[in-house]
Each structure stands twice: as C-alpha cells, then as structure tokens.
Amino acid sequence: MSFSVTEPAKGTKWIAGFLVISYACITLVPLLWIIATGFKSPADSIAYPPVVLFEPSVEGYVNLFTERTRATPEMLEAAGPADTWYDEIVRERGTIISGPSRYGERFLNSVIIGFGSTLLCMILGTMAAYAFSRFKVPLKDDLLFFILSTRMMPPIAVAIPIFLMFRNLGLNDTHLGMILLYTAVNLSLSVWLLKGFIDEIPIEYEEAALIDGYTRFQAFYKVVLPQAATGIASTAIFCLIFAWNEYAFAVLLTSGTAQTAPPFIPTIIGVSGKDWPAVAAGATIFLVPVMVFTILLRKHLLRGITFGAVRK
Amino acid sequence: MAEVTLSGISKSYGDQVALDDVTMTIPDGAFVVLLGPTGAGKTTTLRMVSGLDRPDTGTVTIGGRDVASYTPAQRDVAMVFQQYSLYPHFTVRQNLEFPLKSPILQTPQAEIERKVNAVAEVLQISHKLDNKATALSGGEMQRVSIGRALVRDPSLYLMDEPLSSLDAKLRSDLRIELKSIQADSGATMLYVTHDQTEAMTMATHVGVLDEGKLVQFGSPREIYENPVSIYAASRLGQPRINVLPSDVFGGAPNKATHIGLRPEQIFQGEGEDSFVRRVEHLGDQTRLHLSFKSHDLITVTDAHTTLKEGEIIQIRPENPFYFDASGARVS
Numbered sequence: 001m002s003f004s005v006t007e008p009a010k011g012t013k014w015i016a017g018f019l020v021i022s023y024a025c026i027t028l029v030p031l032l033w034i035i036a037t038g039f040k041s042p043a044d045s046i047a048y049p050p051v052v053l054f055e056p057s058v059e060g061y062v063n064l065f066t067e068r069t070r071a072t073p074e075m076l077e078a079a080g081p082a083d084t085w086y087d088e089i090v091r092e093r094g095t096i097i098s099g100p101s102r103y104g105e106r107f108l109n110s111v112i113i114g115f116g117s118t119l120l121c122m123i124l125g126t127m128a129a130y131a132f133s134r135f136k137v138p139l140k141d142d143l144l145f146f147i148l149s150t151r152m153m154p155p156i157a158v159a160i161p162i163f164l165m166f167r168n169l170g171l172n173d174t175h176l177g178m179i180l181l182y183t184a185v186n187l188s189l190s191v192w193l194l195k196g197f198i199d200e201i202p203i204e205y206e207e208a209a210l211i212d213g214y215t216r217f218q219a220f221y222k223v224v225l226p227q228a229a230t231g232i233a234s235t236a237i238f239c240l241i242f243a244w245n246e247y248a249f250a251v252l253l254t255s256g257t258a259q260t261a262p263p264f265i266p267t268i269i270g271v272s273g274k275d276w277p278a279v280a281a282g283a284t285i286f287l288v289p290v291m292v293f294t295i296l297l298r299k300h301l302l303r304g305i306t307f308g309a310v311r312k
Numbered sequence: 313m314a315e316v317t318l319s320g321i322s323k324s325y326g327d328q329v330a331l332d333d334v335t336m337t338i339p340d341g342a343f344v345v346l347l348g349p350t351g352a353g354k355t356t357t358l359r360m361v362s363g364l365d366r367p368d369t370g371t372v373t374i375g376g377r378d379v380a381s382y383t384p385a386q387r388d389v390a391m392v393f394q395q396y397s398l399y400p401h402f403t404v405r406q407n408l409e410f411p412l413k414s415p416i417l418q419t420p421q422a423e424i425e426r427k428v429n430a431v432a433e434v435l436q437i438s439h440k441l442d443n444k445a446t447a448l449s450g451g452e453m454q455r456v457s458i459g460r461a462l463v464r465d466p467s468l469y470l471m472d473e474p475l476s477s478l479d480a481k482l483r484s485d486l487r488i489e490l491k492s493i494q495a496d497s498g499a500t501m502l503y504v505t506h507d508q509t510e511a512m513t514m515a516t517h518v519g520v521l522d523e524g525k526l527v528q529f530g531s532p533r534e535i536y537e538n539p540v541s542i543y544a545a546s547r548l549g550q551p552r553i554n555v556l557p558s559d560v561f562g563g564a565p566n567k568a569t570h571i572g573l574r575p576e577q578i579f580q581g582e583g584e585d586s587f588v589r590r591v592e593h594l595g596d597q598t599r600l601h602l603s604f605k606s607h608d609l610i611t612v613t614d615a616h617t618t619l620k621e622g623e624i625i626q627i628r629p630e631n632p633f634y635f636d637a638s639g640a641r642v643s
Binding site for chain 1: 353355362363364383384385390391393395397398399401411414415416417461474
C-alpha cells in the first residue's frame with residue numbers, strides 16, 4: 001500500500017468533499033429561496049406550507065420597476081388594449097402602470113457609491129499600506145493600531161456625530177458624502193489587508209527598479225502594483241461587499257437623491273400590500289453586481305504569480 | 313568611466329556592524345573584486361555605492377562627485393543582485409528592456425531591440441527571450457539578471473556573485489565575456505565573489521574584507537605574494553596556504569608564532585622527512601596530503617609523480633611567510 005505525504009488519503013478527501021458540499025448547500029438555500037420567490041406569484045409567495053414547485057411569473061420584476069394605480073373596469077376599458085407584455089400582466093391584477101419606480105435610480109446610486117468608495121479606498125489604502133510596509137514611519141506600530149481601532153466598535157455607534165457633521169458640511173443625502181463615509185469605514189480594513197500582501201512582495205524588485213533608472217513612485221506602480229494585484233483584488237471585493245450591503249448609515253443619512261438600494265428595497269413592501277415577489281426580485285438584481293465583480297476578479301484571487309524569480 | 317572612492321564608510325544594522333571605516337579608491341576602469349566570507353560586508357559595500365542604503369558615516373564619490381544626495385537612478389550604476397530579482401510579471405525580454413525604457417534613458421525601440429538581442433546572444437539566452445521570468449532555471453535567471461545590467465552603458469557595474477549558480481563551463485565562458493565587456497566599455501566594475509578563480513582571473517584589484525573592515529587592497533598578485541595577514545593569505549590560493557606553528561622548521565624571526573606555506577613555498581626533495589598520507593591526481597597537477605611532525609600539510613607536486621601513499625618525502629620551507637600571534641604578517 002502506497003503512502004504519500006502530499007496527497008491526502010481517499011477517506012479524508014471524501015469527508016472534506018462532503019463537508020464542503022453540505023456547507024455550500026446550507027449557505028445557498030436562502031439565496032435560492034430569494035431567487036425563487038422573485039419568480040412566484042404573490043399568492044405562492046405567502047402560501048403555507050411553502051410551495052417549492054410553482055408556475056413562474058415575472059410579475060415581481062414588473063412590480064419592482066413600475067408604479068401602479070388601482071383602476072376600475074371602466075378605466076381599464078378606456079385605456080384600450082395593453083401595448084406591451086408588462087402592461088398586460090399589470091392589468092390582469094386590475095391596475096395600470098402610472099410610471100417607472102425609483103428602483104433603477106436607487107440601484108444606480110448603489111453602484112456609484114459602492115464602486116466609488118471601493119476605488120477611493122483602494123487608491124488610498126494601497127499607498128498607505130505601501131508606506132507602512134516600506135518606509136520608516138515614526139510611531140508606525142501605534143499608527144497601525146489606531147487605524148485598526150476604528151474597527152473596534154460598530155461604525156453605527158458614531159452615527160449621530162456623523163449625522164450632525166454631515167448636516168453642517170452639506171453632505172447629507174449626497175453621493176460624495178456616502179462615498180467618503182464608506183471609504184473612511186473601509187480604509188482600516190484595506191490598509192491592514194494590503195500591508196500584509198505588500199509585505200510579502202520582496203523589496204529586491206523595487207531595488208532593482210531603482211537601479212534600473214526609475215523613481216520610487218515609478219517602481220511602485222510598474223513593479224509593486226502588478227504583483228499586488230492579488231491582494232488588491234481580494235481587498236476590493238471585501239470593501240465593495242461592505243459598501244454595497246451597508247444599511248444603517250444609508251437609512252440615516254440618505255433619503256432622496258443619494259439613497260442606495262438596501263434602504264429602498266424594504267419600502268416596496270408598503271406600496272401595495274406585502275409584495276414579497278417584488279422585494280425578492282429587488283434583492284436578486286441587487287446581488288448581481290457583486291457576483292459579477294467577484295467573478296471578474298476571481299483569477300486574481302489565485303495565488304502564485306509572484307513566486308520564483310527571487311532566490312531565497 | 314568613473315573613479316569611485318569610499319572614505320571612512322561605516323554602517324550598522326542594529327547591533328550588527330556591517331562596515332567599519334572602509335576607505336578605498338577604485339581607479340577609473342578598474343575591475344575590483346571584493347573577497348571575504350559571508351557577513352564580511354561585501355554586499356553592504358555594493359549597497360553603499362549603489363545608493364540602496366546610506367552609510368552611517370563617510371562619503372562615497374563617483375566620478376569626483378559626492379553622491380550622498382543622489383538616488384540610485386542618478387548614480388548611473390547597473391547592479392546584478394545575488395537574488396536575481398527578476399521582475400516576475402515580465403517576460404525575459406521585458407526584463408532586459410526595462411532599464412532601457414527608464415525615463416532617464418528613453419532608448420528608441422530599434423536600439424532597444426538591437427541591445428537586447430546582442431546581450432541575449434552573449435549570455436546564451438536568446439531562445440528564452442519570450443519565456444516568463446519565473447519559468448527559468450536558476451542559472452538562466454542569473455544570466456537574465458546579468459543581462460539586465462549589461463544592456464546599459466553605466467559608468468559603474470556592481471555585481472554580487474553573478475556567476476554563482478552557473479555550471480562550470482558557462483561560468484568560465486562568462487568570466488571571459490564579462491571581463492572583455494568591461495574592458496571594452498571602460499566601465500568601472502565592483503564585483504563580489506567567493507570564487508578565487510574569478511578574483512585571480514578578472515580582477516585588476518582585490519579588496520579583502522574581514523568583519524566589515526578592509527584588511528588589504530591591491531592587485532591579486534600583490535595579495536597572493538605579499539599578504540598582510542593569515543586571513544588575507546587564506547583568501548587566495550588553491551590549495552590554501554598551510555599555517556603551522558613557527559617552531560616546526562626553525563629559523564623563524566623573533567615575534568613570529570606561525571609560519572605560512574603556500575604549496576610553492578614548500579621545497580620537495582631535501583630537508584626533513586614527512587609522511588605522505590594521500591595522493592590526489594587532478595590531471596594537470598597532483599596534490600599531496602602530508603603529515604609533518606603531526607601537522608597536516610597540503611601541497612602540489614608534479615602531475616606525473618610516482619609517489620604513493622605511505623612513502624616518505626623530504627620537505628623544507630622556501631621564502632615562507634611568518635605571522636605573529638594576532639595573525640598579522642611579520643616577514
């Protein structure tokens with residue numbers, strides 16, 4: 001019987017596989033339930049016992065993107081035949097479309113604020129992490145601890161001071177305000193994560209670039225940044241997920257122009273009864289950008305691109 | 313194309329003294345080899361000259377100018393790192409092009425191609441130009457790393473054990489290439505090695521470092537024939553110099569406690585008896601391991617000798633070196 005140090009035993013592999021698959025199932029069930037609910041009719045969505053097999057309908061999505069008003073049969077008659085497929089769905093429920101809903105706008109706000117703060121956080125975080133990693137910064141350890149300590153309480157604990165500050169600065173309910181706020185909250189995480197990644201890049205590469213005729217900053221973006229891509233990608237994903245999902249600040253500090261999707265989605269419930277399919281549809285669409293972003297950056301999450309060209 | 317001077321250079325890393333008051337003048341166009349064991353301060357000396365580290369005290373001048381305020385790029389030096397330090401995200405060609413594309417040089421593309429191809433030819437890596445830098449063997453990485461220095465025309469080359477990972481044949485080929493490239497370009501070279509063949513064959517000057525101090529600086533011949541201490545004497549010579557108590561042969565000067573004998577300082581055929589412990593035929597020479605009054609000696613004899621293990625041979629010293637108790641040369 002052969003025995004290998006690097007290859008796990010068959011039994012171990014089976015157990016590991018079983019654990020991973022069970023964990024994946026447990027985490028995926030709520031997600032699948034939300035996606036399924038988005039395609040249910042309102043009746044199916046609140047049926048008890050819950051319906052697993054149902055006739056799919058896009059009513060939830062239509063309701064998500066439209067404002068509707070209840071119409072009497074005479075009004076429906078007067079409006080003439082339905083022009084479009086979504087008109088038809090709405091009319092079957094005795095309503096007519098009165099206009100688009102605000103979901104599109106709110107979703108766009110989420111994109112601007114989420115990606116904007118992630119970008120800003122990456123620019124500032126990479127440079128700060130580089131400085132902490134490479135230079136003799138006075139009180140370096142204390143500074144790093146201070147930065148980390150901003151994460152030691154829930155950010156919402158300082159909501160009132162921030163609210164007052166934002167009001168004085170005119171940042172209430174603005175995209176800029178929310179971008180700055182999420183950047184400030186995420187920066188400690190990104191500095192710490194990125195410092196770890198940059199610490200692992202041997203300093204010899206930059207020294208070679210300095211000798212080869214480049215300045216410190218040129219060495220940073222031509223040699224360090226490409227090698228830190230892995231770390232930057234994974235940190236960006238963490239920052240985006242936080243900014244994207246953040247609810248408490250968004251509820252407090254935004255109401256109109258800069259309101260993001262998380263505080264908006266629950267308000268759908270109140271418009272015309274408990275419209276769970278529309279809420280689920282909103283949540284499903286809301287998942288897409290983060291999923292796409294993660295899949296796009298997935299290849300950078302694989303380690304190993306920087307190994308091998310420096311002799312240890 | 314520049315004279316380099318180091319005066320009173322000291323550098324410590326924490327408690328560790330890396331360089332202690334090193335002063336040397338490297339003449340324009342010289343090929344200087346720094347010798348010394350690990351930790352003697354050879355690499356630190358290169359880092360001081362390159363500007364990657366700053367000395368605690370002392371000044372470095374290149375071409376007559378104090379370079380204390382110059383960045384490495386402004387010093388116009390090319391360096392081969394002991395750890396290769398190839399850019400892992402580039403191909404071999406991009407690695408070689410990188411210094412030429414720097415904002416300081418901004419070489420035109422045609423010129424870049426010509427130089428890169430020429431250097432790749434010399435280093436025998438032409439067939440690897442489009443490989444990723446990480447997909448190379450250690451010896452190939454080392455050659456790319458040399459190539460990255462050679463594509464430029466700096467006033468000063470700094471090389472930190474550039475041939476250490478190469479096989480014997482390539483090493484002797486490149487020794488000759490490096491020497492002729494340096495001689496043709498007239499650039500000054502500061503070269504760190506453990507390998508005394510490299511030191512003897514390439515150097516115009518050798519600097520011997522011991523625990524951060526420069527103990528001797530001179531031509532390889534001077535250091536071989538006129539070492540200042542046991543330490544300097546044992547840096548050069550293969551087989552190494554034999555060091556014995558000075559009284560085994562008699563005739564030692566007053567203060568001497570040790571006698572140093574290079575193989576050619578041991579005259580064979582007359583004198584006192586010694587016992588042949590081992591005979592090593594190396595082809596072009598034969599090494600004798602002798603036992604003399606219970607001390608071991610290694611010397612060289614005729615390649616076609618008929619001496620055998622267990623025989624007796626007479627030896628006497630001829631113009632030996634004498635050293636005192638601290639290891640310094642007495643005569």
